Amino acid sequence: MTTTTTDQTTPEITFDSFGLDARIQRALSEQGYTKPTPIQEQAIPVVLQGKDVMGAAQTGTGKTAGFALPIIQRLLPLASASASPARHPVRVLMLTPTRELADQVYDNVARYARFTDLRSTVVFGGVDMNPQTEALRRGVEILVATPGRLLDHVQQKSVNLSQVQMLVLDEADRMLDMGFLPDLQRIINLLPAQRQTLLFSATFSNEIKRLAASYLRQPVTIEVARSNSANENVRQTVFQVEDGHKQGAVVHLLKKRAAEGMSRQCIVFVNSKIGCSRLARHLEREGINAAAIHGDKTQTERMQTLEGFKQGSIDALVATDVAARGLDIPDMPCVINFDLPFSAEDYIHRIGRTGRAGASGDAMSIYVPGDERLLVDIEKLLKRSIPRTPLEGFDPTGAGTRAEENDRRRARTEVRRPRANGDGEEPRARRNDPASSRNAFRPSSDDSFFTRPYEPSAAAVAAQPDVTDNNAAAFGRGRPAPKRQLAALLGGVPRKS
Template sequence: MTQAFTELSLAEPLARAIAEMGFTTMTPIQAQAIPVVLQGRDVMGAAQTGTGKTAAFSLPLLQRMLKHENASTSPARHPVRALVLLPTRELADQVAEQIRLYAKYTQLRSTVVFGGMDMKPQTAELKKGVEILVATPGRLLDHIEAKNCVLNQVEYVVLDEADRMLDIGFLPDLQRILSYLPKQRTTLLFSATFSPEIKRLANSYLQNPVTIEVARSNATASTIEQRFYRVEEDDKRQALKQLVREHDVKQAFVFVNSKLGCARLARALERDGLNTAALHGDKSQDERLKALEAFKKGEVELLVCTDVAARGLDIKDVPAVFNVDIPFNAEDYVHRIGRTGRAGASGLAISFVSGKDAKLLADIEKLIGKKAEVEPLELETDRRRFGGPAGRINDGQRLWHDERGAAEARRERGRRAAPPADPLFDQPYEPGLPPDVKPSWEEPSKAPVGKGLSAYIRPRRKVPALFKPPVTDTADTSP
């Protein structure tokens, strides 16, 4: 049974912002979490990706903080009261934008800080005073050590995608950050998957939390069609182009496991005429944001990325996801394919399985509780060499022929007329000198021969000396 946002009795500024964004009914995680957070209780929320977790914690926090809003320009009147921690820069930027839209008609201030960018603009925003701070752990610690922000008045803490933060080694940073916060606070932990490590974290920092699970742990969305194809490593690029064309995919995420493989595949697809962008950890933050913005605007067809884009990115109406490489972590498979089929829309997830992926595929089957039917994929023969035009093959002479006419082309080359014969070239060898005449280089030298020298060795030429050594008198001059 669906519930409308009007049943929550939210404040008028928040209700107006929600209506302006076109939200009318709540998702299951929102319907269950928002009333609990409004009561001020700690929450452990588990929901599959793309179900609206951001609104589930943002709206009730904004509602409870409206009592602190003021129009003062003094930074002291705008201390940090809500802290939202996220694992990646892209996710932090996205959540901050959503919170800004929700708080559009309020006087509550918000900002975002993350690495890869200059700290000076972020410092200037923090010095003005903000009530809601969205951050990645590493950059937040930089600002804390630089004394750019004080967290002693924080009332609400949100750990979003907490399992991912633990996976990439943020646990020590999280522990340091939480040590700066007041003991009396409301802590919300949201994640698409729960692991034993997450439960230990919750037991350490949450007080009597309410556990909310709206979907089976690690389940994939039912609106996503999952297909698996048997493709060897060397054929994956060709298979990707073929399936993009067959399914008439206008936009898609393409996931690989390594940053180097991501860059190489993006360049290769760009050479093949596909509008492609790469997104991986070695890109600067400015390059990553530009690639995402171009993808959102539809200027990029294929966004080739590593798992840095697997979590939380909410880009609507992406019809397909391709796993060129099977992820090393089975849980990342759930997050990858969650980039499509969002908000109830249908989506297509295609994964390429090579011979070495048997164990990784078994881990995915165990996680999602479903058998993966691996289908054979018959690759087209038209692009076997150098990616030539459809229906044609390359004959090795930089010429493209219809496959049926290839044999005829080879026969035609065999029938070509031989070049005209060169009579001089065909003549037998004839010596140019009579047999009793020796060449000049074999004649002995006519110059006078010194004693003991061969007739074939020229004597040294005498040249006048410019300086003569002085003659010394060797006579005895003693008295």
């Protein structure tokens, strides 16, 4: 009996294996792409076949190219060099939950399609609509948008979605579970029923999967790693400090990394907008170049801050979760959770800003005793425990500040306080109410000078005219006697004997 041994070696897959157009290959070569990532390797052939997809992969693994490259390939037969807007209808709609992610996806799409006749643009809020309207009216095949601003353009009739052939929901879990569902449903109602729908994200809960299934037709589910898992290239550490010393701990970590020759550049995540701004100012006072980015910043300020961070002029980017989703900054060495996130899924997205494209990174979290429940939720999602370790070399003596305690108290108030508008100001009536002032004087209960009833002096009594029932009319009907007027003016009313 003869045994035949066959070579089971699988040939290496490259972008040439997908049969992509030479113009797309040229763009990939300029970007330095040679070998597809696992999510790209599995998603590109399925998307090219026109099937609906639910794709889950760890952050930083190239999900954008996984759907953008096959979409461009499928659109090439419809590309036109004509200047007429009618020859460039919107055929692909890509929706993202944040402005920064929308701008980043558009940048990638534009680079992949730069040698083709396909047009693309991006629309998001916080900036002037007129340039966006002009770009839409010139005609685009690929439109990247945030839901709210897209509906603004629909209302102004500057965009027509009746010829959309492919819909992409990037960071789909956030799109479906955080207030975007009504807007998303309105947008889907404007699209043709016969279309290809692609959902991509790093995390998919079972509830989101059931909800997304209503938008897809027999979808192909692609999970290249364990669902809701963190990148193995990221070293996760939790440092336990006493309450009130978190600001000092962040300063210690950043300065320690700089002293050891590592890059000081880092993203520091904070849960509240006011805490974000205050931490950035504290780092500046400690000699660390820092800037804050959160929802109360204008879009121009947010884009300028991100650009400065990418260019290296900013060492510490202090951010809320507006920077946790999809933000791609190459070679990001470090992420620090100043506050543990309220949602365990957000932890995965936060630490996914480092360790991207095969690189390694550090994800450090500051833990205080009150964070136990949040950390347990994160460990349940990761299906692993994260050891709590003390911060070596950190002397908490004097590190805690009254300002940090005020930040925590105001952060809690920020959640409960009613907002009048989106600029973070309190309602006008509350701002003008002296009783709401934090600095309002409160006398001590054991100070008899402030607690005893008002007793006018003998000189004050002698200086007042004798007011009787006969001459009380001289002061007007119902008007109090001068003695009571003076008492009310000075803050008290004399007791009746």
